[in-house]
Amino acid sequence: MKFGIFYEHQIPRPWDEMSEHRIFNESLEQIELADSLGYNYAWEVEHHFLEEYSHSAAPEVFLGAASQRTKNIRLGHGIIQLPTNHPIRVAERVSTLDLLSDGRVELGLGEGAGPTELHPFGARVREKRDKWLEAVRALIPCFTESSVEFHGEYFDWPLRNVIPKPYQKPHPPLWVACSNIRTIADAGRWGMGALGFQFVTPDAARAWVNKYYINITKNLERVTDYPINPNIAMVSGFMCCDTDEEAQEKAAGWTFFIFCLSEYGRNGIAAPGEGNMWKKYQDWRHTEQAQKALKSGLIGSPETIRNQLRQYADANVDQVILLNQAGQASHADICASLELFAKEVMPEFQARQGEQDAWKADVLSGKIELEDLDTGSHKVYTHQNEDIVRYTADELRQMMEDKERAAGGN
Numbered sequence: 001m002k003f004g005i006f007y008e009h010q011i012p013r014p015w016d017e018m019s020e021h022r023i024f025n026e027s028l029e030q031i032e033l034a035d036s037l038g039y040n041y042a043w044e045v046e047h048h049f050l051e052e053y054s055h056s057a058a059p060e061v062f063l064g065a066a067s068q069r070t071k072n073i074r075l076g077h078g079i080i081q082l083p084t085n086h087p088i089r090v091a092e093r094v095s096t097l098d099l100l101s102d103g104r105v106e107l108g109l110g111e112g113a114g115p116t117e118l119h120p121f122g123a124r125v126r127e128k129r130d131k132w133l134e135a136v137r138a139l140i141p142c143f144t145e146s147s148v149e150f151h152g153e154y155f156d157w158p159l160r161n162v163i164p165k166p167y168q169k170p171h172p173p174l175w176v177a178c179s180n181i182r183t184i185a186d187a188g189r190w191g192m193g194a195l196g197f198q199f200v201t202p203d204a205a206r207a208w209v210n211k212y213y214i215n216i217t218k219n220l221e222r223v224t225d226y227p228i229n230p231n232i233a234m235v236s237g238f239m240c241c242d243t244d245e246e247a248q249e250k251a252a253g254w255t256f257f258i259f260c261l262s263e264y265g266r267n268g269i270a271a272p273g274e275g276n277m278w279k280k281y282q283d284w285r286h287t288e289q290a291q292k293a294l295k296s297g298l299i300g301s302p303e304t305i306r307n308q309l310r311q312y313a314d315a316n317v318d319q320v321i322l323l324n325q326a327g328q329a330s331h332a333d334i335c336a337s338l339e340l341f342a343k344e345v346m347p348e349f350q351a352r353q354g355e356q357d358a359w360k361a362d363v364l365s366g367k368i369e370l371e372d373l374d375t376g377s378h379k380v381y382t383h384q385n386e387d388i389v390r391y392t393a394d395e396l397r398q399m400m401e402d403k404e405r406a407a408g409g410n
Contacts (some may be wrong), residue, residue: 004041043078079110091142110177143171188215191228237297253327302344
């Protein structure tokens with residue numbers, strides 16, 4: 001099993017004019033530390049306008065800075081929003097980052113969220129899947145061909161050579177965001193790595209891992225011509241301390257992450273520049289749902305976390321991405337947690353990487369035949385976010401369309 005760290009750049013209110021400066025620089029220090037400790041990946045999101053929840057609007061700039069302070073850790077776009085970015089600009093920025101990092105980029109691609117993020121860029125929720133698919137088809141040849149033209153419904157350009165070209169050939173590995181659980185099956189079908197949240201049970205993890213690998217081996221329908229990237233990763237709330245009690249006390253940021261995800265999913269931004277998500281969160285943080293979520297993450301002593309991780313390693317999850325920078329978690333606590341985990345937990349699972357690699361090779365070659373388990377009988381992600389997890393992609397799209405019409409949107 002491999003390990004990554006995850007950044008939204010959360011800044012709960014109250015903040016001051018130096019808060020963003022401080023968070024960005026502390027995050028760079030944390031990634032530099034993680035690199036020295038042997039973590040495999042650093043993932044950075046792209047979001048727009050989601051105050052307090054995510055101040056990460058320019059991940060390519062932040063990852064560019066990280067590339068100059070690290071040597072080995074891979075730098076993941078988790079994800080770039082294709083409906084709000086032109087494929088040519090994505091290719092140019094990703095290739096530049098890949099060159100600067102000596103080929104350490106992982107390229108996650110996603111659709112973006114709801115009207116709050118999409119509308120200012122002229123993108124519409126009801127078209128985001130179609131626009132995403134077209135953008136992937138338009139993007140990939142920019143990495144590999146010296147003369148590219150594209151004529152589609154959303155993107156249109158004449159013959160050009162998009163430069164620079166990436167360091168990795170043919171291009172960085174491709175991933176897709178799986179906020180909706182069913183996208184894990186799509187990711188397998190598309191031959192892309194799956195970036196999702198922590199499964200609520202090991203049985204659910206095994207069922208969806210099997211579904212993903214069955215699709216990638218038997219039902220492959222790549223969006224366009226690219227190498228497959230057979231990997232399934234899960235993001236989890238994280239805090240590693242000497243005792244479970246200390247970890248849970250310091251990990252309240254994970255419940256803030258869940259609260260904001262749900263709140264923005266339901267209501268968007270009512271008053272830009274005037275809201276206070278941290279204040280609204282105070283009542284919810286003590287609910288049974290919040291406490292249950294807190295206990296379900298990778299939050300606890302090294303022994304507690306080891307016991308949880310063994311179950312996911314046995315389910316053949318490829319990577320666990322640790323969400324430490326959330327809510328008001330302090331820089332000192334985040335660094336101490338990363339250090340303790342690297343010392344007391346990581347070595348056991350790094351030693352098992354050979355087993356996972358052999359299992360994957362046997363699955364991809366057909367030597368191991370996976371059982372198609374019933375994914376529908378399992379609860380899926382630990383936070384069970386109603387707006388993102390409960391709905392299928394079509395149901396979510398219809399819900400957002402109804403919201404757009406009611407608001408008189410695009």
